[in-house]
Amino acid sequence: MTTSTPTERAPRELPNTAHQKESNVMQTLTRATLPVETLATASSTTDASGAQTLPTKAIQFGEGNFLRGFVEWQLQQMNKQGLFNGGVTIVQPLASGLVAAQGAQDDLFTVLLEGKLDGHEVQSHEIITVVTGTVDPYTDYAGYLALAENDDIEFIFSNTTEAGIAYNGDDLLADGPQKSFPGKLTALLYRRFELGKAGFQIIPCELIEHNGDRLRDIVLQLAELWNLGEGFTRWISDENVFYSSLVDRIVPGYPKDRAAQLAIEFGYTDNFIVKAEPFLLWVIEGPQELVERLPLAKAGLNVIVTDDMTPYRERKVFLLNGPHTVMALLARLAGVLTVREVMQDAEFGPLIDRVMYNEIIPVLDLPHSELAAYAESVKERFDNPFMNHELASIALNSASKFKSRLLPILLATQRATVALPPRITLALAALLLTYSGDAAVTFSPVDGDEVLETFRTAAATDNYVETILANAELWGTDLTTVPHLVTRVIEGLESLRTRGVRASIANLI
Numbered sequence: 208m209t210t211s212t213p214t215e216r217a218p219r220e221l222p223n224t225a226h227q228k229e230s231n232v233m234q235t236l237t238r239a240t241l242p243v244e245t246l247a248t249a250s251s252t253t254d255a256s257g258a259q260t261l262p263t264k265a266i267q268f269g270e271g272n273f274l275r276g277f278v279e280w281q282l283q284q285m286n287k288q289g290l291f292n293g294g295v296t297i298v299q300p301l302a303s304g305l306v307a308a309q310g311a312q313d314d315l316f317t318v319l320l321e322g323k324l325d326g327h328e329v330q331s332h333e334i335i336t337v338v339t340g341t342v343d344p345y346t347d348y349a350g351y352l353a354l355a356e357n358d359d360i361e362f363i364f365s366n367t368t369e370a371g372i373a374y375n376g377d378d379l380l381a382d383g384p385q386k387s388f389p390g391k392l393t394a395l396l397y398r399r400f401e402l403g404k405a406g407f408q409i410i411p412c413e414l415i416e417h418n419g420d421r422l423r424d425i426v427l428q429l430a431e432l433w434n435l436g437e438g439f440t441r442w443i444s445d446e447n448v449f450y451s452s453l454v455d456r457i458v459p460g461y462p463k464d465r466a467a468q469l470a471i472e473f474g475y476t477d478n479f480i481v482k483a484e485p486f487l488l489w490v491i492e493g494p495q496e497l498v499e500r501l502p503l504a505k506a507g508l509n510v511i512v513t514d515d516m517t518p519y520r521e522r523k524v525f526l527l528n529g530p531h532t533v534m535a536l537l538a539r540l541a542g543v544l545t546v547r548e549v550m551q552d553a554e555f556g557p558l559i560d561r562v563m564y565n566e567i568i569p570v571l572d573l574p575h576s577e578l579a580a581y582a583e584s585v586k587e588r589f590d591n592p593f594m595n596h597e598l599a600s601i602a603l604n605s606a607s608k609f610k611s612r613l614l615p616i617l618l619a620t621q622r623a624t625v626a627l628p629p630r631i632t633l634a635l636a637a638l639l640l641t642y643s644g645d646a647a648v649t650f651s652p653v654d655g656d657e658v659l660e661t662f663r664t665a666a667a668t669d670n671y672v673e674t675i676l677a678n679a680e681l682w683g684t685d686l687t688t689v690p691h692l693v694t695r696v697i698e699g700l701e702s703l704r705t706r707g708v709r710a711s712i713a714n715l716i
Contacts (some may be wrong), residue, residue, distance in 0.1 A: 210596070220275045235474040240312040240475060241334065252275060261286070263339045264293025266354055266395075266407075268365035268388055270305045272460035275335065275414065276483035278364050280318050282337045285506045294339030296354060300367045300388050306341035309479055314338035316479040319462065319469070321593035324485040329625055330593075331485075334472065342392060344384035351384065351391070355398035362501065363392070365422075366412040366454075374425045380433045389425040395431070396426065396447070400439050406446030408500060410491060412454045416520065419451035419492070450493035453520050458483040458540075486588055488523070491517040513693040518573045525567050525580065527585050529612040530559050533630065535602035536609070540648070541708040546596040550589045554709055557716040558630060560586070566628035570619040602641075603653050606662075609638055610682055618689065630715050636699030638709070639675060642666075647704065 234240045265282070267274055276502070278295075285291035297314070299306045309316070319332045344351035354360065365371070367388040378390035379531050385391050392409075399406065411418040423443070430440050462469065462482045470476045489510045491497060503510035511519065534546060538555045550554045568578045613631050622627045642662035652659065658681070665675040673693050676686035687693055702711040 222602060231619075233470045233474075236312050236315050236317070236334070236475045236477045238315065238634075241315065241336075242474065247411055247647055258390060259338055261292065261294035261337070262359040263296050263357060264291070264359055264647070265295040265358055265362040265364060267295050268300050268363070269367050269371075270296045270297050270299055270309060270341070271366065272481050273454075273456075273458045274364065274366045275316060275479070276318050276458040276481040277454060277456050277487070278366075278412065279335050279337050280483070281487075281489075281503055281506075281508055281510075282331075283333070283335050284508060285502060286337060288506050290502045290506050294337045295360070295364075296342060296360075297338060298351060298391070299341070299343045299345070299352075300365075300371065300391070302345045303480075304343065306343050307336075310341055312477070312479060314341060315477075316481060317473065317477045319480055319482045320485045321482065322484040322486065322591040323587050329485040329652070348383035349484055352395065352398045354406070355395055355402060361405075361408055363407045363409045364412060365392075365410075369413055369415050372411065372413050372415060372418060372422050374426065375466040376432065376710065380435070389422060390429060392422070393426045393429040396443065397430075397433075397435055397439060400442045406442065406448075408448050408497065410449070410450045410452050414454070415453050419449040423449035442571075448489050448493060448497075450497065451516060453488075453490040454515055455488035455490075455523050456483055456486060457588065457591075457594065457596065459596065481591075484588055484594065485636060486584065488517045488519075490519040518571075521571055522573060522578065522581055524612055525571060525616055526563060526582055526586075528608070529616065530585070530589075531601045532605065532608045532612050533562050533634045534559065535598045535605060536634045536641065537708055537712065539598045539602060539650070540637055540641070540703065544598060546589050546598065546601070547591065547594065549598070550586065554712060554716055558712050559589075561716060562630045566620065566631055567616050570616055570623060588589060599650070604655070604658075605638055605652060605711065606642065606654055606658050606681065609635065614682065617692075621689055621692075624692070626688075629692060629695075630712075632692070632695050633699045633703075633711060633715070636696045636703055639672065639696065639700055640703050643671065645704070672700060 260409060280653065282291060282293070282295060297306060297372070303482060307661065315334055315336060317332050321330050323329065342351045342354065345697050365388065371388045373387060373389070375387040375390055378385040378387055380394055380397065382390070385394055409419065409422065411422050426438060426443060430443065459482050461480055466480070469480060487509050489503065489508070492515065493510050493512065495512055497512050498504060513519070531546070534549045534555070537558070538549045540553070541555070542553060543549055543555060549559060563582045568575065568582065571578055613634060617628055617631050617635070620626065641648055644663055645665040661678060661681060662675060665671050665678070668674050673687055675681070676693055676696065679685045699711065
């Protein structure tokens, strides 16, 4: 698959922007103030007055930065090539949301791409014009259900966070709206079924494993809870396709520190700029017919439709998220603040390289050449001069992140070689140090209260390492049964405490 390369664009000028700049007053981005060249390049989206002309072909649950910089940006790339010719209606999934504020800009926003792609620096911006409407089901539930009446709508996308795809047995069909995203979706699907219309192609983007399967299972649970009948459950299975998907694009969101500068550059004020890296990958698990229904790959986008996304998920989780967690645990203890600082550091940069090539790649089930190419692209993304990706944000919930991103590598290495991966094992020791309440740690871990209390209670015992590693509820297994792990973690913890991080990694780079 090829990856789209955004082209550089000159700063856009609105009519009379010279006067606006002189008076230091910028117009806010709306359809009335849409730059002329944007009307020309988005003619399939708007008419000369800026009014919407596209049919709505998709519903999107979630109005946050990621979907706007990922899904909506891709829909626009297809539209520009005449491959989709459709818009998307945004559904606000929570009672407090942004659709009203975004409506003040006529649902227009700018995607700012900055970073490196295939070794080349990319800086581009583009006004996204694919949003054809928004619905807040908390204030207009009837309007929300009316979406089921639109025969043009074929696709449903979502990103309601990892906690969004969850069963809520308190949801009722009579609620208006239901509390959970699956509850709202089930109500919409039932309305569609009652109207005798075709089903949807449903593609969730939430970062949980088998997200499509999980969402379908919850919808069926709710259908049973609400006694919606066998006809409806058959329609769910026969007329709708729930795809599982893996999304990969770093989207930091609104560039607050540069907003004033960008307003001058663009010639307008945009309160909903979305900053993203140029790299993009979307792996979708499901029938190949989706390739024609949603021609993302034909538009030159890095989208893969496959019958098994497991290798791609493991590649991303272990080779991108895994090194992120190593950085957050080790480099942060040394006072390093951002991902790019890690990659520029004479000691931590090589450490991350060794983690990827010596400890992670050898146990993954994909061709080495493919893994190495992906690892190099990840390192390029980590070294993005336009991103200030803070280790503090990556460190959020480090215990569960270690369990999902690094522990499988540690266990797979031990099974395959009998030895333990030394760098990941040291990262585990760093996790224990950070969560122990040690006065030498200058920051406090951010995690669930129950998790933090579990670590603190264990740290108060005479056998901290053995006690915490034995907690099968925390790790999913009793880690004291892993040969030599307790000893190696004790040694790593002692080294970090007495010698410091840099001395502890000296022989690992």
